[in-house]
Amino acid sequence: TRRRISRNGRPIKSAPDSLPLLGHGFKFLRPRHDLFDWFVACQRQYGLETLEISVPTLPSGVVITDPVNLEFVLKNEHLVSKGDFVKSRSWDLFGNGIINASGDLWKAQRKAGLKFFSGSNLEAMVEDVLPEAYLRMKSQLLKHAEEGMTIDMQSVFLDFTSFVMGHMAYDMNLDSSHPFSKAFDYASDQVGRRFQNPLYPLTEFLFGFKLHRALTEVESFGKKIVARAAQRRSRVAFESLITNEEPAFDTLMDLLMERFSDRTIVADSALNFLSAGKDTTAQSFTWTFYALMQNPEALKALRDDIRAHFLNHKSEHGVLKLSIADLQPANIPLLMATYYEALRLYPPIPFEIQQTQQDVRLPDGTFLPKDSVVVWCIWAINRAKEIHGGDAAIFRPSRWLDEEGKFVNRTAFEFPVFNGGPRSCLGRKMAELMASFLLLNLLPSFEFGQVDGTSSRRAQNSLTLPMAGGLPCTVRTIS
Numbered sequence: 001t002r003r004r005i006s007r008n009g010r011p012i013k014s015a016p017d018s019l020p021l022l023g024h025g026f027k028f029l030r031p032r033h034d035l036f037d038w039f040v041a042c043q044r045q046y047g048l049e050t051l052e053i054s055v056p057t058l059p060s061g062v063v064i065t066d067p068v069n070l071e072f073v074l075k076n077e078h079l080v081s082k083g084d085f086v087k088s089r090s091w092d093l094f095g096n097g098i099i100n101a102s103g104d105l106w107k108a109q110r111k112a113g114l115k116f117f118s119g120s121n122l123e124a125m126v127e128d129v130l131p132e133a134y135l136r137m138k139s140q141l142l143k144h145a146e147e148g149m150t151i152d153m154q155s156v157f158l159d160f161t162s163f164v165m166g167h168m169a170y171d172m173n174l175d176s177s178h179p180f181s182k183a184f185d186y187a188s189d190q191v192g193r194r195f196q197n198p199l200y201p202l203t204e205f206l207f208g209f210k211l212h213r214a215l216t217e218v219e220s221f222g223k224k225i226v227a228r229a230a231q232r233r234s235r236v237a238f239e240s241l242i243t244n245e246e247p248a249f250d251t252l253m254d255l256l257m258e259r260f261s262d263r264t265i266v267a268d269s270a271l272n273f274l275s276a277g278k279d280t281t282a283q284s285f286t287w288t289f290y291a292l293m294q295n296p297e298a299l300k301a302l303r304d305d306i307r308a309h310f311l312n313h314k315s316e317h318g319v320l321k322l323s324i325a326d327l328q329p330a331n332i333p334l335l336m337a338t339y340y341e342a343l344r345l346y347p348p349i350p351f352e353i354q355q356t357q358q359d360v361r362l363p364d365g366t367f368l369p370k371d372s373v374v375v376w377c378i379w380a381i382n383r384a385k386e387i388h389g390g391d392a393a394i395f396r397p398s399r400w401l402d403e404e405g406k407f408v409n410r411t412a413f414e415f416p417v418f419n420g421g422p423r424s425c426l427g428r429k430m431a432e433l434m435a436s437f438l439l440l441n442l443l444p445s446f447e448f449g450q451v452d453g454t455s456s457r458r459a460q461n462s463l464t465l466p467m468a469g470g471l472p473c474t475v476r477t478i479s
């Protein structure tokens with residue numbers, strides 16, 4: 001007989017709402033935000049307990065919530081990691097890039113990434129790239145403020161992060177209205193749907209034309225950036241012969257090209273870094289602003305705090321002159337607390353699916369045969385009262401501060417927003433720096449008002465967490 005998921009030799013509790021034959025299949029077909037709500041309801045009912053889920057056509061699986069189990073899973077990649085279930089669905093989009101790669105192929109990309117995110121590149125970002133990106137954003141906001149027009153802050157933030165990532169990684173101007181960006185957004189949405197729709201091969205066979213076109217566009221953009229980088233390298237090498245100076249090969253593309261001779265891998269990897277960094281970060285800003293507009297006291301407290309500390313800070317062309325040191329959490333505890341509180345309630349990667357690579361016993365005693373699906377819903381974990389206290393459902397930045405007002409982080413296993421263990425997010429520092437730079441500059445200068453005023457915005461289907469319908473706002477300057 002096939003060995004089953006069990007604990008102490010008995011079947012484990014099934015997640016609620018399972019139907020005969022269909023299991024939880026019906027739940028998984030619902031819009032993704034409804035699925036999050038369902039995970040929250042399961043979590044409320046069963047606390048940190050590991051529950052069984054079953055979806056027809058997929059191996060059986062569990063939902064884990066307990067930080068002890070999560071620590072075990074995140075630290076033991078050889079036991080639980082992205083399996084065929086995830087890789088086959090996202091291959092078209094991520095290929096051999098870092099997000100899905102394993103073994104040596106992963107290690108080499110991880111090393112390139114670690115080098116790229118080292119101090120000097122982040123310093124250049126804070127001192128050169130962010131001010132330029134902010135000035136572009138500011139002129140757009142001023143124009144809308146003057147003309148009394150509404151503006152979609154979600155697309156403003158996406159422009160901002162596209163610009164920053166384009167310059168940091170590829171030394172190019174990347175606009176969010178670029179056909180590549182549009183194709184990439186569409187493909188992410190469609191690939192995200194594959195995780196919920198077991199019949200996706202059929203659906204795409206019938207209606208997948210647009211997806212294939214989008215994937216072709218993404219692939220050809222990948223080829224273009226590699227060709228561009230190769231040209232740039234030859235130019236820089238030639239110039240260094242003339243000047244007799246060491247060539248400056250320090251972009252992400254350089255680091256990848258030094259490690260891989262296969263251009264397809266370089267392209268996949270480059271696009272993976274872009275996709276890991278651009279949308280997640282932009283979405284985190286969108287939800288942070290939304291949370292602040294919904295919580296005027298938190299907004300006022302943060303604005304007052306920024307004014308008190310940065311009133312006499314030097315600025316240039318109306319942009320604060322900031323260094324990495326200014327943006328350390330110890331110097332801006334309330335700002336960090338506010339950003340983390342928004343990341344808690346609106347985690348840009350809200351959901352993870354992995355698979356056991358061999359038979360595994362979780363710390364809580366749950367036995368999982370090889371190939372079992374292991375799911376954790378960050379959106380629901382972050383709302384668990386067992387982890388964040390009785391008021392876990394509300395937005396309260398001060399939960400991240402100790403009695404002296406110092407910012408206190410949580411372990412990755414209690415707060416898996418940036419993943420944990422060997423595959424933890426490489427761009428966490430970069431995201432924090434962008435967020436603090438943006439909030440410090442924007443909040444004292446602009447007042448935003450949510451146009452539709454609704455208090456419950458929903459996430460759109462995607463691999464990440466775009467806000468459905470964007471975040472249309474009124475904007476005015478504050479003197």
Ligand code: HEM
Nearest residue numbers: 273276277280281284348349417418419423425426427431
């Ligand atoms: C608020 C913003 C961000 C959040 C919430 C976030 C979250 C995450 C999460 C959850 C993972 C694990 C994904 C998985 O393996 O399934 C991850 C991985 C990764 N992130 Fe981020 N990320 C953010 C920003 C960034 C930025 C700005 C970059 C810069 C390019 C970046 C680069 C990466 C890379 C390269 C990985 C893959 C690491 C590996 O597999 O070794 N992220 N991130």
